[in-house]
Amino acid sequence: xxRPEPTPDARTGPSTRGPxxxxxxxxxxxxxxxxxxxxxxxxxxxxxxxxxxxxxxxxPVIGGTVDLTATGLAAAEHIDARGQVALPGxxxxxxxxxxxxxxxxxxxxPIEEWFNEFVWPIESNLQExxxxxxxxxxxxxxxxxxxTCFADHYFSMDTVAAVxxxxxxxxxxxxxxxxxxxxxxxxxxxxxxxxxRDTADGRITTSLAPHAPYTVDVADLAAxxxxxxxxxxxxxxxxxxxxxxxxxxxxxxxxxxxxxxxGAGLLxxxxxxxxxxxxxxxxxxxxxxxxxRVGVASAPRGYLKFAWPxxxxxxxxxELGIPVGLATDGAASNNSLDVWESMxxxxxxxxxxxxxxxxLTSRQALHHATLQSARAVGLGERIGSLAxxxxxxxxxxxxxxxxxxxxxxxxxxxxxxxxxxxxxxxxVDGRILMRDRELLTLDVPAVVREMNARMPALIxxxxxxxIQDYDT
Amino acid sequence: xxRPEPTPDARTGPSTRGPxxxxxxxxxxxxxxxxxxxxxxxxxxxxxxxxxxxxxxxxPVIGGTVDLTATGLAAAEHIDARGQVALPGxxxxxxxxxxxxxxxxxxxxPIEEWFNEFVWPIESNLQExxxxxxxxxxxxxxxxxxxTCFADHYFSMDTVAAVxxxxxxxxxxxxxxxxxxxxxxxxxxxxxxxxxRDTADGRITTSLAPHAPYTVDVADLAAxxxxxxxxxxxxxxxxxxxxxxxxxxxxxxxxxxxxxxxGAGLLxxxxxxxxxxxxxxxxxxxxxxxxxRVGVASAPRGYLKFAWPxxxxxxxxxELGIPVGLATDGAASNNSLDVWESMxxxxxxxxxxxxxxxxLTSRQALHHATLQSARAVGLGERIGSLAxxxxxxxxxxxxxxxxxxxxxxxxxxxxxxxxxxxxxxxxVDGRILMRDRELLTLDVPAVVREMNARMPALIxxxxxxxIQDYDT
Numbered sequence: 001x002x003r004p005e006p007t008p009d010a011r012t013g014p015s016t017r018g019p020x021x022x023x024x025x026x027x028x029x030x031x032x033x034x035x036x037x038x039x040x041x042x043x044x045x046x047x048x049x050x051x052x053x054x055x056x057x058x059x060p061v062i063g064g065t066v067d068l069t070a071t072g073l074a075a076a077e078h079i080d081a082r083g084q085v086a087l088p089g090x091x092x093x094x095x096x097x098x099x100x101x102x103x104x105x106x107x108x109x110p111i112e113e114w115f116n117e118f119v120w121p122i123e124s125n126l127q128e129x130x131x132x133x134x135x136x137x138x139x140x141x142x143x144x145x146x147x148t149c150f151a152d153h154y155f156s157m158d159t160v161a162a163v164x165x166x167x168x169x170x171x172x173x174x175x176x177x178x179x180x181x182x183x184x185x186x187x188x189x190x191x192x193x194x195x196x197r198d199t200a201d202g203r204i205t206t207s208l209a210p211h212a213p214y215t216v217d218v219a220d221l222a223a224x225x226x227x228x229x230x231x232x233x234x235x236x237x238x239x240x241x242x243x244x245x246x247x248x249x250x251x252x253x254x255x256x257x258x259x260x261x262x263g264a265g266l267l268x269x270x271x272x273x274x275x276x277x278x279x280x281x282x283x284x285x286x287x288x289x290x291x292x293r294v295g296v297a298s299a300p301r302g303y304l305k306f307a308w309p310x311x312x313x314x315x316x317x318x319e320l321g322i323p324v325g326l327a328t329d330g331a332a333s334n335n336s337l338d339v340w341e342s343m344x345x346x347x348x349x350x351x352x353x354x355x356x357x358x359x360l361t362s363r364q365a366l367h368h369a370t371l372q373s374a375r376a377v378g379l380g381e382r383i384g385s386l387a388x389x390x391x392x393x394x395x396x397x398x399x400x401x402x403x404x405x406x407x408x409x410x411x412x413x414x415x416x417x418x419x420x421x422x423x424x425x426x427x428v429d430g431r432i433l434m435r436d437r438e439l440l441t442l443d444v445p446a447v448v449r450e451m452n453a454r455m456p457a458l459i460x461x462x463x464x465x466x467i468q469d470y471d472t
Numbered sequence: 473x474x475r476p477e478p479t480p481d482a483r484t485g486p487s488t489r490g491p492x493x494x495x496x497x498x499x500x501x502x503x504x505x506x507x508x509x510x511x512x513x514x515x516x517x518x519x520x521x522x523x524x525x526x527x528x529x530x531x532p533v534i535g536g537t538v539d540l541t542a543t544g545l546a547a548a549e550h551i552d553a554r555g556q557v558a559l560p561g562x563x564x565x566x567x568x569x570x571x572x573x574x575x576x577x578x579x580x581x582p583i584e585e586w587f588n589e590f591v592w593p594i595e596s597n598l599q600e601x602x603x604x605x606x607x608x609x610x611x612x613x614x615x616x617x618x619x620t621c622f623a624d625h626y627f628s629m630d631t632v633a634a635v636x637x638x639x640x641x642x643x644x645x646x647x648x649x650x651x652x653x654x655x656x657x658x659x660x661x662x663x664x665x666x667x668x669r670d671t672a673d674g675r676i677t678t679s680l681a682p683h684a685p686y687t688v689d690v691a692d693l694a695a696x697x698x699x700x701x702x703x704x705x706x707x708x709x710x711x712x713x714x715x716x717x718x719x720x721x722x723x724x725x726x727x728x729x730x731x732x733x734x735g736a737g738l739l740x741x742x743x744x745x746x747x748x749x750x751x752x753x754x755x756x757x758x759x760x761x762x763x764x765r766v767g768v769a770s771a772p773r774g775y776l777k778f779a780w781p782x783x784x785x786x787x788x789x790x791e792l793g794i795p796v797g798l799a800t801d802g803a804a805s806n807n808s809l810d811v812w813e814s815m816x817x818x819x820x821x822x823x824x825x826x827x828x829x830x831x832l833t834s835r836q837a838l839h840h841a842t843l844q845s846a847r848a849v850g851l852g853e854r855i856g857s858l859a860x861x862x863x864x865x866x867x868x869x870x871x872x873x874x875x876x877x878x879x880x881x882x883x884x885x886x887x888x889x890x891x892x893x894x895x896x897x898x899x900v901d902g903r904i905l906m907r908d909r910e911l912l913t914l915d916v917p918a919v920v921r922e923m924n925a926r927m928p929a930l931i932x933x934x935x936x937x938x939i940q941d942y943d944t
Contacts (some may be wrong), residue, residue: 100874100877101878102880103877103878103880103885103889104878104879104880104881104884104885104888104889105880105881107833107834107881107884107888108823108829108830108831108833108834109829109830110829110830111829137874137877138874140874141873141874141875144873144874144875145875301820303824304820304821304823304824305820305823305829305888306823306829307823307824307826307827307828307829308824309827331889335884335885335888335889336875336888336889337875338875338891348773348776348777349776351580351776351777351778351779352775352776352779352780354779355779355781356779357580357581357582357583357777357778357779358580358581358582359580361579361580362579362580400916400917400920401613401616401916402572402609402610402612402613402616402916402919402920403613403616403617403808403809403810403892405572405575405609405916405920405923406573406575406576406920406923406924406927407576408574408575408576408577408931409576409577409579412576412579412807413575413576413807416576416579416777416807416808417575417576417803417807417808419810419891419892419893420875420891421891421893421894422893444872444873444874444877445872447874448872448874448877448878451877451878452878455878459880
């Protein structure tokens with residue numbers, strides 16, 4: 001994750017040679033200024049070559065016309081995006097994509113019952129084919145919702161990597177492990193990370209994925225930190241998911257989950273912490289001392305649904321300079337992989353939690369959705385901004401619907417009025433994965449048919465097994 | 473609002489005469505059992521005649537075929553709704569529809585600044601044409617989001633009534649007034665209510681609409697209660713919107729806003745209270761003694777956005793038997809008229825507020841969205857359920873998208889995975905207002921063009937006027 005991108009010339013040849021691969025005209029483009037403030041370029045033209053953004057220029061490059069030949073621009077592919085807004089693709093910073101298969105299986109329950117009575121017993125039935133179908137459905141849902149990159153933390157990740165490749169999405173993938181698996185779990189996680197890093201034309205990056213401080217012991221966490229530093233890998237872990245976990249950790253070990261991560265050396269690696277709603281005051285100086293690039297993924301819908309008393313402490317983390325990316329968690333708890341909703345709910349939950357209607361502003365929410373999310377998953381140099389040299393992960397959002405008109409404040413329209421379903425076109429590395437709502441790389445009806453046929457065997461809990469026990 | 477519906481025969485002639493007006497086949501239909509529990513009928517056939525639901529029957533009435541003639545059913549209009557769920561149309565129990573014009577005009581502010589610096593100054597510029605265009609855009613948004621009925625509380629309601637008629641929607645409309653307008657405000661509200669009640673083929677009902685206890689004095693509230701009883705009208709009012717209002721009322725009058733309503737006799741009329749997040753413990757016995765049919769409209773998104781410390785106390789109100797309907801408030805605060813989102817947020821906010829993940833369940837949320845919402849707006853006998861004799865206000869929701877598959881728990885899929893944009897078809901009184909996402913009664917581009925042309929004059933605040941001061 002830490003290696004610099006090859007320069008455009010090294011990877012794609014001279015950018016001025018021949019026609020562009022893709023030109024998008026007539027859109028309003030979300031950009032960041034030198035202070036990273038979110039702004040908008042009207043009547044923008046975006047030129048893509050070799051999978052990267054070559055230029056984002058303000059109109060009237062081509063005036064009112066959509067005839068590229070009249071403008072001196074030539075492109076293999078042209079999208080006339082008038083009435084649409086171009087944004088960096090959304091990043092789902094923490095999910096378990098194959099869990100879409102269990103969407104709605106365990107509803108309106110506390111997390112203990114959700115894990116122990118439903119999710120972990122059912123997961124003991126999972127076959128590779130279930131993972132494959134689930135990942136495919138998840139990728140379809142994410143592409144339809146404007147997600148161009150996801151950080152996945154699950155089992156059978158070879159299969160998820162294959163589906164990611166096929167889908168055209170970008171992902172950071174980690175093979176989850178528990179200490180209950182012995183050393184083998186950690187070794188498999190490393191083996192996966194090394195085999196798959198920078199595959200799929202560079203779209204797949206990888207991480208080491210210990211499950212959580214309450215399921216992975218300190219020795220394994222410390223070994224993970226050493227491996228991460230040795231191999232330059234991100235570590236992706238659940239930690240301080242909720243206040244109960246923090247209190248249980250203090251009662252059992254005298255240390256918070258964040259202090260345990262610090263003690264294991266994980267804050268001196270590049271680290272993606274999922275949730276962190278149990279991060280408490282005493283954790284802040286610990287996080288401030290981190291020498292690694294630490295990010296947090298926030299999935300606020302699930303915190304409300306589980307009735308947790310707190311949400312991710314975004315303000316405190318931002319004051320430490322820690323990026324907070326947007327996430328959905330798995331669909332078995334969140335009911336969707338709708339990062340757009342996570343963006344709106346993050347803004348709303350932060351206002352409510354901090355008792356301050358002035359923040360997050362919509363522009364702050366869009367900063368979380370773009371650069372902070374990219375940084376949280378270790379891709380801060382490659383994606384997260386519509387800027388020359390970045391990978392061409394772009395979504396086009398239609399604002400002509402009655403629910404997004406009129407537009408007095410485009411940032412507010414995007415965050416609070418637009419919905420995932422307003423994304424019309426999703427592009428990754430310059431390749432169009434959805435055009436005008438039509439998925440081009442995945443066949444949803446075929447996936448759903450086979451998934452439903454396999455469902456009775458998958459959801460059978462009569463065996464009484466579970467892959468793990470939830471006991472903070 | 474309290475008069476019984478004419479029987480089908482009196483209104484539409486014998487139901488067995490001639491072909492049906494509309495038959496919907498192959499859907500899954502949301503129904504209520506005798507205990508009002510939400511359930512689903514698979515492969516349902518819904519027959520509509522004379523604007524009413526005549527029958528809802530389980531398949532296989534027509535088996536796999538969609539050839540109505542082969543089944544003995546004949547209809548002027550047939551919708552093959554396989555893969556879709558039929559629900560009672562959503563009810564927006566409290567909105568200010570023309571305020572869509574101001575969507576996004578005043579963002580990330582406390583309510584005082586929102587009112588005093590933006591909304592009330594700009595509203596002093598409103599012309600009839602602005603109201604008309606706003607109402608038209610609002611109706612378009614609501615039809616697209618599966619709303620078939622709305623309770624509107626605003627100014628220039630003659631214009632809103634005309635647009636409602638044209639749109640095909642159902643509505644309860646009230647002309648808002650303040651005591652600062654003198655007796656004339658109240659008289660105009662009554663005049664409006666009497667002229668428009670039961671117009672638009674019965675789709676328009678009306679209410680008296682005093683603004684709030686902090687802008688309408690006790691004498692006017694008491695006069696309103698007398699008029700409501702005399703004319704059999706609903707009263708629609710903002711009250712106990714937030715805790716600050718309740719505390720200010722106690723400090724100023726020694727009584728809560730709910731106690732003021734009670735003292736004015738408004739709890740002995742049919743009453744729709746908007747918001748009620750400032751309803752406190754001592755209000756509960758007062759509400760319990762109400763002899764009128766009292767309902768509350770909850771619009772949870774705005775409470776989070778304004779960073780209010782509480783949401784509508786749904787559990788306490790339900791224990792008193794008070795229906796809590798779903799609402800969006802105006803789009804200037806809520807950013808949308810998306811009642812589907814209000815349904816999901818009500819479920820989530822209640823779990824969080826009560827620190828109990830077990831409620832609201834999705835079925836409870838659907839009960840709020842259907843029968844409770846119908847009752848809150850005084851239409852509990854006419855709409856809110858897909859049952860024989862009810863008006864045919866029906867929406868068809870497409871669940872074939874990747875974000876709504878697979879379906880383990882249909883209620884959860886509807887509440888937590890589906891979105892307003894999944895509504896494909898919206899029907900009011902048996903008339904199709906949107907078919908396959910296409911609006912049939914309103915021209916959105918024309919509305920938006922004219923609205924944008926008028927915008928500079930509308931949003932000018934240089935005059936320094938405002939229609940009212942916000943000071944709880």
